[in-house]
Amino acid sequence: MAKAPGSIRDSICGYLQTIGGEGSIEEISRAVVAQMGATSPSSIRSYLNNNVGKSFERVGRGRYRLKANSHDFTLLPAKLDLGPVVIVGKAKLYEADCFEWLASEPVSSIHACVTDPPYGLLEYTEEEQEKLRKGRGGVWRIPPSFDGAKRAPLPRFTVLDENDRLKLHAFFKRFGILLNRVLVPGGNVVVASNPLLSHIVASAMSEGGLEVRGQIIRLVMTMRGGDRPKNAHLEFPDVSVMPRSMFEPWVVLRRPLEGRVQDSLRYHKTGGFRRISDEKPFRDVIASQKTPKREREIAPHPSVKPQSFLRQVVRAALPMGQGTVLDPFAGSGSTLAAANAVGYRSVGIESDPKYVKVAKSAIEQLGSLQEIDPI
Ligand SMILES: C[S@@+](CC[C@H](N)C(=O)[O-])C[C@H]1O[C@@H](n2cnc3c(N)ncnc32)[C@H](O)[C@@H]1O
Incomplete structure (x- = not known):
């Protein structure tokens, strides 16, 4: 089908702008096809070649970047000058902005991603973190105590309006594009989400070029939902505004395969999930629980996830147990810890120095x- 005039240009510029650096013809073509559907490689190549010196610079054989003055954006250095901040076992944790890190990493260097991103867009900003630490105001709230137990702070999701949702979509699309770049074909992506927003994550990341493969349901009872109508609970005692949430969805995606599953397993060590045992395949419903107190004490981070759950997901994410697992929003490093526990190499990125210290x-x-309180 004929493409709208200018659409190939917009798609190429959008991709190069998102990665903020340079891309090869293959990467650019992949991004254009992911966004626009089948597009002839020759039209992409000729658009790039015809616009060298105008919109693009050629920075090596078959490699292009936007001209610095052609758009209002900041070019990233070709390679961020970062030393590993923390090395523990087979895990490396960098203190950096993961978008910058992803844009400057070599392509096809990561075999799986397991991560728990910020959702409110706001909740991990310096300002909101300061309010959380002071225990006053902001998007963090302490849920009412329940059965006498003190609750940990939770960010409010209801503060997201339509505009925030659009921003969230843009955030996850950009994340998808950048992740797609560093993953090897067939590489799994598992992203923590919540029932109100998982559809945005899935659609935005698939617009970024990843393929949606389903969800993993972490069976855990959260304190969300189930409440009677605010200021009218006596009048409507039999009503809950929303179902009490009993699960946490983790969106599953992958970089599309090149060839058959068996080819991907042979050449890239990706393309499936590692089985639990001969008899048991990995399953998409996992009985879980709140992160145990002992783990929250070791890792004082408001969103720390339990080892019992993470170890199962991280183990399954590399079908042959070979390669590197990435957590670009590493927080306290719980995914990296899980990777160490199952014997995998891992890389984490965390932008907040306070959490790097925790990690x-x-x-x-x-x-x-050793004892991780499995269900
Ligand atoms: C939901 S928390 C993840 C917590 C993690 N699951 C754990 O168990 O500790 C998200 C983390 O991403 C970090 N973060 C937010 N934006 C970031 C960015 N652009 N690059 C790297 N880290 C970022 C936040 O500081 C926060 O620690």
Whole structure:
């Protein structure tokens, strides 16, 4: 089908702008096809060649970037000059912005991604973190105590309006594009989400070029939902505004395969999920629980996830147990700890130095826990 005039140009520029750096013809073509459907490689190549010096610079054989003055954006260095901040076992944690890190990493260098991103867009900003630490105001709230137990702070999702949702979509689309770049074909992506927003994550990341493969349901009772109508609970005692949430969805995607599953397994060590045992395939419903107190004490982060769940997901994410698992929103390093526990190589990125400090000791301690309170 004929493409709208200018659509190939917009798609190429959009991709190069998102990665903020340079891309090869193959990467650019992949991004254009992911966005626009089948597009002839020759039209992409000729558009790039005809516009060298105008919109693009050629920075090596078959490699292009936007001209610095052609758009209002900041070019990233070709390679961020970062040393590993923390190395524990087979895990490396960098203190960086993961979007910058992803844009400057070599392509096809990561075999799976397991991560728990920020959702409110706001909740991990310096300002909101300061309010959380002071225990006053902002998007963090302490749920009412229940059965006498003190609750940990939770961010309010209801503060997201339509505009925030659009921003969230843009955030996850950009994340999908950048992740797609560094993953090897067939690489799995598992992203923590919530029932109100998982559809946005799935659609935005698939617009970024990843393929949606379903969801993993973490069976955990959260304190969300189930409440009677605010200020009218006596009048409507039999009504809950929303169902009490009993699960946390983790969106499953992958970089599309090149060839058959068996080819991907042979050449890239990706293309499936590692089985639990001969008899048991990995399953998409996992009985879980709140993160145990012991783990929250080792890793004081408001969103720390339990080792019992993470170890199962991380283990399954590399079908042959070979390769590197990435967590670009590493927080306290719980995914890296889980990777160490199952013997995998891992890389984490965390932008907040306070959480990098937490992770320094938490990766070791969480990773070496023997009794992880499985359900
Ligand atoms: C929901 S938390 C993840 C917590 C993690 N699951 C754990 O068990 O500790 C998200 C983390 O992403 C970090 N973050 C937010 N934006 C980031 C970015 N652009 N690059 C890297 N880290 C970021 C936040 O500081 C926060 O620690």
